[in-house]
Structure formats: C-alpha cells, structure tokens
Amino acid sequence: MYKPGELLERLIPLDEDELIYKELFFAKQNKDTYEEFLRKHEDFRNNELLLVENTTAFSFCLKEENILLFDNLESNICVLKHKRYSPMRGHSHTFFEMIYVLKGSCDNIIEGTPIRLNEGDICIMSSDVTHAMSVFDDSLIINILIKKTTFKETFFKLLKDDNILSTFFTRILYTNNASNYILFHTKGDIRLHTLLEYLIWDGIFEDHKNNSDLREYLLLASFHYMLENHVDNIELPKTVDTNIPNIVQILRYIKENYKTIKLGDLARHFNYAPNYISNLIKSTTGYTFSEILIETKLRNACKFLRDTSLPVHEIAHMVGYDSNEHFHRVFKKYTGYTPNEYRTM
Incomplete structure (x- = not known):
C-alpha cells in the first residue's frame, strides 16, 4: 500500500537505463570520452535509438496497437517515468498523452514550439501531435498514456452536463490543429498532487491487470478536480486566438x-x-x-x-x-x- 512521500524515494534514483543514458549524454560532449564509451559498451555501436542525435523533427509514430503496455496489460492507461537523459526524438502517437512534472522542469517541444513545463504543470496532448521531450537533469517527469476511447469517456464524461466547456475543450483537442494541447498550471495544489501520486504509484508499482479500473477512477478524479479548480489557469496553443x-x-x-x-x-x-x-x-x-x-x-x-x-x-x-x-x-x-x-x- 502506498505511503505519502514514498513515491519520490522510489523514483528519484536513476534506474539502469537512465544511468547508461546519463553516461552517454556526458560522453557525447567530448570525442575522446565518446569513443571510450563506445569501447566500453560495444553493443551500442549499432543501436540507432541510443546513438541518435537530439532532434525535434518527426522520427516515428507510436500506435496504440504497438504499445506493449496497452496490449499485454489489457490496460487503457499506462503510466511511465520519462527516462532522464534519454535522447530527444520528435514523435507522434495515436493516443492521448498527459505529461505531469512531478519534480523539477523540462522542455516539451510541440510542433517545433518549445514549451517550458515547471513543477506541478500538466500538459494534455491530443493524438497525432509531433513533440519531443528534453530532460537532461534529475527532474521527474511522468508520462500518462491514455487510449483515445478512454480519454473521451473519462475527460468528456465530466463535461456531459456542461456542454459549454465540453464544446470548448473538444474544439481545442479534436479540431485539425497541429498543436492540440492544453496546459494546466497546478503548482502547490497538494490535493491534486496527492491524487496523481496515487495514480502514478498504482500505474508503475502495482499489479496492472488487477488495478486497471482503479487507475481509470483516479484519472477521472484528477480530471474532475482540474476542471473544477484550475480551468482558469490554463495555457493554450499560440495558434489559437490569443483571447x-x-x-x-x-x-x-x-x-x-x-x-x-x-x-x-x-x-x-x-x-x-x-x-x-x-x-x-x-x-x-x-x-x-x-x-x-x-x-x-x-x-x-x-x-x-x-x-x-x-x-x-x-x-x-x-x-x-x-x-x-x-x-x-x-x-x-x-x-x-x-x-x-x-x-x-
């Protein structure tokens, strides 16, 4: 069972992948250290995913049917810790993504436009949006992947009795706009942070098959809280009317x-x-x-x-x-x- 404060203790230490990413990140800053890294990790020489240069240009598309976490765990929601120091690669996906800055900050480049995300920020991105994440320090960024049908059922279920806001958010997230995202600034909101902590803990550390319903309830509660308490503190794409x-x-x-x-x-x-x-x-x-x-x-x-x-x-x-x-x-x-x-x- 989750205990408040335990999440950071578990997530702050770099995992095995992050340790290698960090070593690679600093090794690339010098030709000699980079060659030494490749000699040390001979199997990396042919790994394009690891050795790719940072880029915000479109590289690949992640599809729901190709995400093992969706298929194998029979889950509509996947919660992942963003791998710190991993190469920045522009990509899109056929599902919705919710980025939560648990600790620190990061840069999220959406369709070539850099957006600084600070602690407590929540960025909801529509499908088919090209973006790239930059996390080259010890910040903790959580990626919550949500199937299209699940997002519609959870997020817009809350708005079914409020068609005004429902229409507004639908136009932002579902119209043919290359930069479909909504950014909520929620720093300092302990209640929302606690809700998301439970969602993150359950998504990363608990039995995924048995707890899939719980994750959806926690996500629903988080959306509900955000719409009730932070709808006036949102940031929207610059391509949308400035008013x-x-x-x-x-x-x-x-x-x-x-x-x-x-x-x-x-x-x-x-x-x-x-x-x-x-x-x-x-x-x-x-x-x-x-x-x-x-x-x-x-x-x-x-x-x-x-x-x-x-x-x-x-x-x-x-x-x-x-x-x-x-x-x-x-x-x-x-x-x-x-x-x-x-x-x-």
Whole structure:
C-alpha cells in the first residue's frame, strides 16, 4: 500500500537505463570520452535509438496497437517515468498523452514550439501531435498514456452536463490543429498532487491487470478536480486566438448568471464591445451567445424536472423565464417534449 512521500524515494534514483543514458549524454560532449564509451559498451555501436542525435523533427509514430503496455496489460492507461537523459526524438502517437512534472522542469517541444513545463504543470496532448521531450537533469517527469476511447469517456464524461466547456475543450483537442494541447498550471495544489501520486504509484508499482479500473477512477478524479479548480489557469496553443483564455472565464460567467444575463451585461463585465464578445463566443465555441444561454437554461430545467417535484411554472421562473408559455414553447422546440412529458419519461 502506498505511503505519502514514498513515491519520490522510489523514483528519484536513476534506474539502469537512465544511468547508461546519463553516461552517454556526458560522453557525447567530448570525442575522446565518446569513443571510450563506445569501447566500453560495444553493443551500442549499432543501436540507432541510443546513438541518435537530439532532434525535434518527426522520427516515428507510436500506435496504440504497438504499445506493449496497452496490449499485454489489457490496460487503457499506462503510466511511465520519462527516462532522464534519454535522447530527444520528435514523435507522434495515436493516443492521448498527459505529461505531469512531478519534480523539477523540462522542455516539451510541440510542433517545433518549445514549451517550458515547471513543477506541478500538466500538459494534455491530443493524438497525432509531433513533440519531443528534453530532460537532461534529475527532474521527474511522468508520462500518462491514455487510449483515445478512454480519454473521451473519462475527460468528456465530466463535461456531459456542461456542454459549454465540453464544446470548448473538444474544439481545442479534436479540431485539425497541429498543436492540440492544453496546459494546466497546478503548482502547490497538494490535493491534486496527492491524487496523481496515487495514480502514478498504482500505474508503475502495482499489479496492472488487477488495478486497471482503479487507475481509470483516479484519472477521472484528477480530471474532475482540474476542471473544477484550475480551468482558469490554463495555457493554450499560440495558434489559437490569443483571447481564448478569457473565453473560459466568459463561459463560466454565463453559467453562473444564466438566469438574468444579457449580452450587453456580459460585454460590460469583460470590457468588450457587444459585437466583439458575440463573435469571440461564436468563433471559439461554435455556438452563439443566445444558443449557449438557451442550452444552459434548458439543461438546468431538465435537471429540476428530473430531480424535484416543483411545479413547472416555478421551474420556468427559476431558470430565467418570466413567461410560462414562452418556457413551454422553447422547451418543446429544443427537446421535442413538453416539460410534463419530459418529467414522466
């Protein structure tokens, strides 16, 4: 059973591979020491993976079906410690990858753009993104590999009741953008760190076959916590509109004030012109302000209809409709049912 603090004790020492990588890393800095290294490790001379020069250019693609950890362990999630001092090679993969900086820092070059990851940072990368990791010190970087189907089921399961954020993150991670990633800055968050420690421990040191469900629950809990507590502290690709970070705050503000919010109120709150904020919302979410507002009102109305016995006219007022007749018309138009029909389904 895992004990807090034990993870670092187990991961900090260099393993056998890392010791060789480190020796090779420093040997390459001098021709004589490099030749001495090759004489000492004669079997390395023909190992292209070890002797390759550091490069961020695309070298290979890792596929789910070719990852032994996915196949042999019958697992949807693989947790690995990034091999320190290993050669930096540009690559892509057909699965999602979550990089967590457990200790120290590293450089992650995504599609040629260097991104500095510091302790506590979590970078979620979509599939088919070319990147290369640079870890040439004693930092501890954790790679969490997640099958596409599992990522969709876990990450977006959390957003199914919040279609605004779901649409936003879907567009970032699934659109045809070469730099599809989201970076969460979470340094100092002990609760999230503890959750991830348990996930890492289970993924690296426990019986993988027996604990696959536990890893998925821990990942789900971590995603949930990140979305609840760090969604305002994200960093997104520069290829995305520079105003994107504000859209998260805008969507949250709509969610919190949906009963009475008007476009003019929203624009004034964020110091934008109404036309500008309207276009920003449409371009980043794919929905207009009015569509988001109606969707939010009806989603909450559906919840009240399912979970309470309140009269329909009270629910209509609770979600921001002054007219019961107007509420009925809108509800029927968008759901295909009257409120009473929906309640009895």
